[in-house]
Amino acid sequence: MKLVILSWLLGILGFGLVVAGVAMVNVPAACVVAGLALLAYAKLLDRAAAAMPPPEREG
Template sequence: MKLLLLAWLTGLLGFALLVAGVALIYPPAAFIVAGVGLLAWSRLADKAAAATARQPKGG
């Protein structure tokens, strides 16, 4: 459980640092990078939710 939380927080920190770095170069590009990243994250979360919903309950 701790490893899962640590992986999630590390990913969030990495994404934030990526957006901040892009914002230092060109601020409008940071919004594009953030939007694409959030779209990718929501697609990944949707796939994970669909995969857990398809698994049979009770073995």
């Protein structure tokens, strides 16, 4: 569980550093990079959610 939290935090840190680095060169380009990265992350989360088995129902 600690590795999951650590990987999530490092992913956010890396995302922020990439966007900040691009913003030092060109602010509109940083907005484009941030949008593309968030779209890619949303697609990754969608695939991960689809791969999870459905919850078991008790009854």
